[in-house]
Amino acid sequence: MRRASLVAAAWAIGLAAVAVPARADWLADANARIERDRKADLAVVVRDAAGNPVPGATVTLDQTASAFRWGTAVNSSYFVNTADVNNATYRQKLFTLFNQATLENDQKWVQWETPALRANAVSTNNALLDRGFTVRGHTMVWQRRQSLPADVVSALDNGDAATLRSRQLGHVAAIGGTRYNGRSLADWDVLNEQNANHLLTDVINPSAPKEQAPFLVEAFNAARAADPGARLYVNDYNILASSNNTDTSAQRSMYDTVAYLKAQGAPVGGLGFQGHHASPNARTSGANLVTILDRFSTLGLPMLVTEFDMTGTGWASEQQKADYMREFMTAVFSEKAVTGFSMWGFWDGK
Numbered sequence: 001m002r003r004a005s006l007v008a009a010a011w012a013i014g015l016a017a018v019a020v021p022a023r024a025d026w027l028a029d030a031n032a033r034i035e036r037d038r039k040a041d042l043a044v045v046v047r048d049a050a051g052n053p054v055p056g057a058t059v060t061l062d063q064t065a066s067a068f069r070w071g072t073a074v075n076s077s078y079f080v081n082t083a084d085v086n087n088a089t090y091r092q093k094l095f096t097l098f099n100q101a102t103l104e105n106d107q108k109w110v111q112w113e114t115p116a117l118r119a120n121a122v123s124t125n126n127a128l129l130d131r132g133f134t135v136r137g138h139t140m141v142w143q144r145r146q147s148l149p150a151d152v153v154s155a156l157d158n159g160d161a162a163t164l165r166s167r168q169l170g171h172v173a174a175i176g177g178t179r180y181n182g183r184s185l186a187d188w189d190v191l192n193e194q195n196a197n198h199l200l201t202d203v204i205n206p207s208a209p210k211e212q213a214p215f216l217v218e219a220f221n222a223a224r225a226a227d228p229g230a231r232l233y234v235n236d237y238n239i240l241a242s243s244n245n246t247d248t249s250a251q252r253s254m255y256d257t258v259a260y261l262k263a264q265g266a267p268v269g270g271l272g273f274q275g276h277h278a279s280p281n282a283r284t285s286g287a288n289l290v291t292i293l294d295r296f297s298t299l300g301l302p303m304l305v306t307e308f309d310m311t312g313t314g315w316a317s318e319q320q321k322a323d324y325m326r327e328f329m330t331a332v333f334s335e336k337a338v339t340g341f342s343m344w345g346f347w348d349g350k
Contacts, residue, residue, distance in 0.1 A: 026285075026286050026287035026290055026331075027286060027330065029290075029334075030286065030290065030330050030331060030333075030334035031330070031334070033334040033335075033336065034330075034333060034334050037334075037336045038068070038333065042061075044059050044061075046059060065099070066099055068333070068339065068340060068341075069099060069100040069134055069304070069339060069340025069341070069342070070097070070098050070099055070100060070340070070341060070342075071098055071099070071100030071101060071102060071134070071136070071340055071341065071342035071343070072094065072097075072098050072100075072101060072102075072342055072343040072344075072345060072346045073101075073102050073103070073104040073307070073342065073343065073344045073345045074094065074101045074102065074103055074104060074124065074128070075104055075105075075345070075347070076103060076104075076105075076106050076117075076120040076121060076123070076124040077120070078090040078091060078347075079091065079120075079123065079124040079127055080120050080123060080124070086349060090347055093346070093347070094346075095131055097346070098133075098346075099132075099133060099134060100133060100134040100135070100136065100340055100342060101128050101133050101134075101135055101136070102135070102136040102137075102138045102306070102342060103121055103124060103125065103137075103138060104138075104344070104345065105117075106118070106120050106121035106124070107121050107137055107138055107139070107175065108138070108139060108142065108147055109142065109147060109148060109149060109152075109171055110147060110148070110149055112171075112174075112175055113149055113171075122178070122180060125180045125185070126180045126181055129180055129181070129183050134186045134187075134340075135180075135185045135186060136185060136186060136187040136188070136189070136306075136342075137175070137176070137185040137187060137188040137189065137230070138188075138189045138192070138235075138306075139188075139189040139190075139191075139192035139235065140171070140172045140175060140176065140188055140189065140190045140191070140192075140219065140223060141168060141172065141190060141191050141192065141194075141200075141216075141219050142192040142193060142197060143193075143194070143197040143198055143199045143200045143201065144193065144196075144197040144199075145199060148199075149167075151163075151167070152164065152167050152168075152200075155167065156199055156200065156203060159203055160203075161203050161204045164200050164203055164204055165204050165215065165218075168200060168215075168219065169218060169219065169222045172190070172219055172222040172223050172226060173222055173225070173226045174226075175226075176188060176222070176223050176226030176227045176230070177226040177227065184227050184229050184230055185227070185230055186230060186231065187230055187231045187232070187233055187270065187304075188223055188227065188230050188231075188232055188233065189233050189234075189235040189272055189306070190219060190220055190223045190232045190233060190234070190268075191216060191219065191220075191233075191234045191235065191257070192235045192236070193235070193236055193237060194210060194211070194216070194234070194236065194253070194254075194257055195210070195236055195238075195249075195250050195253040195254060195257075196237075198210040198213070200215070201213035201215050201216065210253070210257075211253055211256040211257040211260055212256075212257075212260045214264075216257070216260075216261060216266070217261060217264045217265075217266045220232055220261060220266040220267050220268055221266065221267065223267075224267040231269040231270050231302070232267055232268055232269045232270070233268070233269065233270040233271065233272040233304070233306075234254065234257060234258050234261070234268060234270075234271060234272065235272030235273075235274065235306055235307075236250065236253075236254045236272070236273070236274065237250070237273075237274035237276055237307075238250040238251075238274075239251055239254055239273045239274070239292065239296075240273045240274075240275050240284055240289055240292060240293075240305070240328075240332075241274070241275050241276055241277050241282040241283070241284065242282075242284050242288075242292070243281055243282055243283070243284065244283065244284045244285055244288055245284070245288075246288050246291045246292055246295075251292065251295075254271075254296075255295070255296065255299070258271060258299050258301070259299065262299070268301070269301065269302070270301050270302045270303065270304060270339075271296055271299065271301050271302070271303045271304070272303075272304050272306040272307075273296075273303065273304070273305050273306060274305075274306055274307040274308075274344075275305050275306075275307060275308035275309070275328070275344075276307060276308075276309055276311070276344065277308075277309065277310045277311070277312075277324075278311055278312040279312045279313065279314045279315075280314050280315050280316070280320065280324075281314070283324055283328075284328075285327070286327045286328070286330060286331040287331075289328065289331035289332065290331050290334065290335065293331070293332065293335040293337070293338065294335070297335065297336075297337045301337075302337060302338075302339045303335070303337050303338045303339065304338065304339055304340045304341075304342070305332050305338065305340065305341045305342060306342050307342060307344040308328070308341065308342060308343055308344060309343065309344040309345065310324070310325070329341060
């Protein structure tokens with residue numbers, strides 16, 4: 001209980017330390033940070049063959065790369081079936097618009113242990129790496145019942161902590177140790193949605209709060225042993241898509257989990273924030289997004305928006321979605337510690 005109270009205090013201190021701009025000024029403040037942190041001056045001097053400056057020369061510059069990660073979830077079926085014309089268009093748009101990719105499903109536990117789907121994942125990741133993409137692994141530990149292999153569900157129902165521990169750590173080692181023509185992935189979502197899905201840790205560490213389960217440290221250490229070079233993330237939802245709330249149980253739970261992992265020396269390297277907006281009611285204002293991100297930045301780790309989408313009914317129009325996406329992206333891009341933004345799929349088949 002003492003540790004939990006100390007972590008909660010850290011969350012409160014993080015909030016107190018944030019200098020929040022006046023609500024009416026958030027956009028100007030965000031744009032000022034973008035100008036300061038995302039841009040740099042460039043001086044171009046054009047010289048002739050003799051080395052003399054050429055006054056009034058016209059220069060055209062094309063950006064060929066971006067340090068910021070612009071990503072999307074990728075459906076491997078669009079890579080595996082190369083004969084379909086629509087799939088070719090999908091790949092062309094993907095290669096044109098993005099520099100980061102995450103397999104949507106085929107690296108989840110059940111899919112990974114299905115040989116045909118694993119082969120699809122390996123083939124697709126190789127193709128993405130060949131094109132110079134930053135590729136993220138998703139995910140190692142996701143304790144949602146319907147996402148667990150059948151034997152793991154049986155062990156869960158039997159309260160078999162030893163089997164659960166062995167199977168989960170074995171899976172982390174196997175998937176994290178996979179190489180793609182000798183290459184590793186840049187990131188791994190080691191821990192996914194721990195706030196809502198903690199069935200295994202409840203059995204393995206029954207006396208520990210879900211944010212302070214010692215098994216989580218074991219999982220991160222296993223991930224580091226499997227892939228010494230990947231950045232290892234905690235990934236969760238309802239953090240930014242928080243219905244405009246800045247102090248929720250989901251936000252506190254993620255903060256507490258990461259603070260615990262750091263305190264235990266676990267190799268956690270980043271924070272992944274999903275951004276699933278199942279209705280317009282999930283929206284959070286730009287000002288409040290800045291408040292949330294500033295608070296999480298006190299953990300001292302890079303942050304990514306890993307899974308952004310706007311689905312469901314209730315949206316007034318496509319323009320409403322566009323306006324909100326602009327507000328959301330401006331807020332997250334203005335936070336220096338945010339290193340990327342990923343759509344959770346971009347394709348409607350057209």
